[in-house]
Amino acid sequence: MNVSDAISARRSIRGFKPDPVAPELLEKIFTTASLAPSNCNTQPWHIVVVSGQARIDLQTAIFAEMSAGKAPSPAFPPGDQGLTGDYKDRQYQCAFGYYGTMGIERHEKDKRFALMMKNWEFFGAPHVAFISMPTSMGPVNAIDVGIYLQTLMLVLVEHGLASCPQGALAFYPDEVKKIANIPEGNGIICGLSFGYEDVGAQINKVIMDRAPLADTVQFID
Template sequence: MNVTEAVRTRRSIRHFLDKPVELEVLRTAMETAQYSPSGGNLQPWHAVVLTGEPLDELKSVVAAKLPQGPDGQSPEYEIYPKGLQEPYRTRRFALGEAMYDSLEIPRENKMGRMMQMTRNFQAFDAPVCLFVHTPKNMGPPQWSDMGMWLQSLMLLLVEAGLDSCPQEAWSVYGKEIRETLKLPEDHIFFCGMAIGYRDPDAPVNRFPVPRAPIDEALQFRGFAEL
């Protein structure tokens, strides 16, 4: 396993096997992820890692709120910008359609799509889920640091034969998560991340997720033309 292979094979897994994850494997990956860069070496990431009864308890708390829908909830932050412009809107729409197509849930099946969405809050049956938080006074640079830590951790999990799915969806129920996990009052909840072993036969784990060519995102200046 090298870095290139880990980056290319990592994907957000939405169906996990019923197979426990050893604590020592997790600790090894997380200890190495502590070498992730952060501005001023602040290391602003904090997380609670749950499995077994504690994870079941949290899922039950959130499940009790699901029938109310998103109305009345106080999300920790806006996951996507309002009025999402192109090409980002099309990329997001295409991903959703590819996922539902893999599950054979057509657009007119609103209930089916809603039920699939609620699987986020079961961590897609992963045996482990971590919940990331940080002090409320941390700004966008420190949130970027948390992203670098999460990416490092996800790649290290791939190296260890594990899979993951970062889940900002949990932020809709940030209040319940902060209360249940007893997070510090001056902290904001960021995201969850499901961890476990992917089901290689599940169609939802195999649909293509295209990436934009680098010329759409990057400009090279000052280099000699090839």
């Protein structure tokens, strides 16, 4: 598989088999991903992979927080803030495609809520990685983390694995920090649920398109 094939094959997958990934393969994948470039080689990312009983405990703890009415407290502004124009339109189209694939109408609030809650079930994936960086850092360092995240997702594809990057997994950091060894002073940017795709799952039939190249890229001679 070349890089272009991996980019084309990668999608946000939200239906997983329960089968865990072998520890030696996990180590190989994350070792390769660590080769991602960063500004001045600062490597500002920190990753914690939660699996097994710890993953079950974390899901239970986050659900308890939400049931108690605790408000989200992300360390960094969520990605859906301040969206206008084409950006807001693309967000709407993403939601319409997602709910539409699952046969959920706009007025079916209970079903929409249940689907949203799957974020904190990690979509059934056996592993979830939490990606953090120091809260003292800014957008330039976040670019480095994004480069790392894309590298990691492509390496997962190379090894026959699927993933879903989730900004929602940064919303309830307190319980994550109790279970995961996140460095003091770091804030969670996002989570990444991953494992083997459940190919037949309806939720994996969601396909998102991309804007025409002319809308996002200009070539000037």
